[in-house]
Amino acid sequence: MFDKILIANRGEIACRVIRSARKMGVKTVAVYSDADKNAMHVKMADEAWHLGPAPAKESYLKAELIIDIAKKSGAKAVHPGYGFLSENTAFAKACEENHIVFIGPPASAIDAMGSKSAAKDIMKKADVPLVPGYHGDHQEADYLKTQAYGIGYPVLIKATAGGGGKGMRIVESHDDFDEALSSCKREALSSFGSDEVLIEKYLTKPRHVEIQVFADSQSNAVHLFERDCSVQRRHQKVIEEAPAPGMTEELRNSMGQVAINAAKAIGYQGAGTVEFLLDEDGSFYFMEMNTRLQVEHPVTEMITGQDLVEWQLRVANGEPLPCSQDELLINGHAFEARVYAEDPDNDFLPSTGRLNHLATPSTHRHVRIDTGIEQNDEVSVHYDPMIAKLIVWDKDRASALARLRGALSEYQVVGLKTNLDFLFQLASHDGFNNADLDTNFIARFQDELFVEKPAINDQVISVAALYTMLKQQDYGNHHTADLADPYSPWDKVDGWRLNEDNFHRVTFVDNNSKLEYLTTVHFRDSAFLVEQENGEHLISGELSENQLRVNLEGERFTATVIEKDHLLSLFIKGHEFQLELKQEGLSADDTDANANLTAPMPGTIISVAVDAGDKVEAGQPILVMEAMKMEHTIKAPADGIVTELFYQTGDLVDEGAELVLFEAE
Structure with missing residues (x-):
């Protein structure tokens, strides 16, 4: 086995590879950009080398520099992770030429699957079923438009060098084709350096089912069953699961064998994924083959008990596959939810900023979190906005779904927008619970998935008022201790006043609606009486850091309150609320009309x-x-x-x- 490997990646996948390598006694070398100098993967690795500025093209995509670092550090192999250089034929060849093992398939296999058009031709010769479409070299706009008309709308325009949902457009009518093609080509050129596209018939209710395959240098190949990745936005996966719901043994074996045939057709070695569209009638069609480890590989690990990164290292070291097909079994059900810094209410646009607060569910045999980000880290514009992958497992699909909902309700992020509420809505939706899945799931149930956030109510305002008063008391108590006469009653903040009721007026502003909530808080022994427009509420509690133990008129619960620049983020009973503590002389910003x-x-x-x-x-x-x-x-x-x-x-x-x-x- 290699004594040291270099990981040519960042974030959660770099951390994931480090964990398996450490378990195997293999030392690791991390690489990092200016933006990642304090990143988790840099801290976890045995050693770390600087690459360059934050933009990927000046750091993580500098193949020659990475190979030079591998040689200087004494790394015998390079693990590319996914993204960046993981499916770069030239990089794989350069590793080989420099006597460095590329922990992935041969360069020839990457090259064969690198073009979606060429991959379709290879699969056709291997009798792998294909979706009707045009995969040729003619890229003239008029010619492509004619092909689309012949295939029949709706069609899917897809970058031949694409992946991850980039360079893809669904076209519903002939009139929309020109604009969609132009946009697709522009995005493809920006993302992949090539604007070539293919056109396929767009199936109206297909499922996205992929098969995990593995092959070694001794011509052995197996599949580790399937994953259902149908729930997507912008053609990117949101929640994946394994095994696929409703899969029969006959269909599983058929798809698995076709996937193995596809791998053997290109002389494959290592981990790969063959992706299919599965139609309602049980027919399935080859989409593409990803010649790398997939983001969603943990769900396969959870149901098989296998460490796929360990498999990668062993196969790259020339060892045979750890298991035969007969030794691989499915145990239970697993889900993976991708936690992203993005705004689902604004077309899933990425969000950037610092994680001022991060609280995650406890991890154990049922709950796993793969991440490369810690509290106070920053999600920058330069890289993918994924915060973490939340993976859950249980004995069956219903039990695993309950685990997923429970874990999502415990996840807390403050500082930027996330898709956590949206993920919870997905995991709670009847259609998802009943496995009524297809790649159009989110659009089909859009009105039910994009719901208004819970409104600010008296309970939320009372908790905010309690927090504000307890913080003020805490500050006052510490301040009083520094006074010349700390026992003076005139400097205490416990509500004592001579011959009069003591109260404080506090105003909160709902950042969403810009509504103001005026409260008058009266001291009542060891409690507070919060006077609001709708009535009065007696509340008491204890504050320990950001955890607030609340007793609201006999109802006891715990809330988390994070304060940053007078903005309160309150997590109450699984929901997040944001209130601005209005300062004297200030008012909420007016809505920007533009x-x-x-x-x-x-x-x-x-x-x-x-x-x-x-x-x-x-x-x-x-x-x-x-x-x-x-x-x-x-x-x-x-x-x-x-x-x-x-x-x-x-x-x-x-x-x-x-x-x-x-x-x-």
Whole structure:
């Protein structure tokens, strides 16, 4: 076995590889950019080497530098993780030329599957079923449009070098094809360096089912069963599970054997995933083969009891597969939920910022968390906004789902927007519970999944008031201890006043609705009487750091309160509420009437569709910006005139920057 390996990646996958390597007695070398100098994977590795500036193209994508570091550090092999250089043929070849083992498939296999069009041709010759479509070299817009018409709408335009949902567009009608093709090619070129696309028939209610395969250098190959990855947004997976619901043994064996045939057709070695579209009638079609470890591999590990990273290292070391097909068994059911820094209510746009507070569920045999981020770390614009992967296991699907809901309700993040509430809604939805799955699940149940957050009520205001008073008391008690006469009754904050009732007036502002809540808090022995517009509530409690033990008129519960710059984030009974503690002389900000014409995140302007002075209609695209390899189109909010454009193609913009001066009719 290798005595030392280099991990050419960052974040949770780098940490994941380090854990398995450490278990096997293998030392690890981490690499890092300026943005990651204090990252978890850097702290966990036996040694760490600096790559360069934060942008990936200046750090994690510098293949020559990574190989040079591997040689200098004495690493005998490189694990690429996923993303970055994991499916880069040139990098795999360069490792081989420098006598460094690439912990992945041969460069020829990566090359064979690197183009979706070429992969389809190879699979066709291997009798792997394909979705009807055009996978050829002709890339003229008119020719592609003719092919789409012949296939029949709806169609899916997909970057041939793509992955992770980038460079994909669903086209419903012939009239929409031109704009979709242009956008798809632009995004593909930006993300993968190639704007070539293929066109396929878009199945209206397919499931996304993938087979985990493994092959060694002795021509042995197995599959480790299937995963259902149907629940997606922007063609990216949200919740994955294994095994796939409703899968018969006959269908499982059939898909598994086809996946093994696909791997053998390209001389595969190591971990790979063959992805299929599974139609309602049980027919299935090859989509693509990912020549690397998948993000969702933990659910396979949970149901098989196998460490797939350990398998990778052993196969790369020339050892045979640890198990034969007959020795692999399914035990129980597992889910993985991807916790992202993103805003589901704003088209899942990535969110950047610092994790001021992070609390996770306890981990044990039923609950696992794969992450590369700690409290006070920052999610930057330079990398994928994943915070963690929450993985749960239990004896069956219903029990595992209950575990998932319970774990999600315990997860707390403050400092940036996350998809935690959305994940909980998904895991609680009847359609998901009943396994009514397809790749259009989120759109199909959109009205039920995107629900309004629980409203601020008297209970929330009372808890906020209790926290505020206890914090004030704590501050006062510490302050009094420093006074010349600490026993003076005039400096105490316990509510004592001579011949009068002591009270405090506190105003809170709901950051969402901008409504103000005026409260008068009266001292009552060891409790407080919170006087609100709707009535009075007697409340008491104890505060320990950010944990608040509450007794509200006989009801006892625990709340978590995180305060940052007078903004209170309150976690009460599984829900998060945000209130601003209004300061004297200040009021809540007015809603920005032009919010839709400001940058929703830091990014780059990649196209401008209008000129200053142009008349536009409501919904007409004005410009397109890109951040984290995702496009966001800024559209006219109403009929009107674009009076001024503040940025042009190629310009960098900050979050909240005003992009366009717009005058509505």
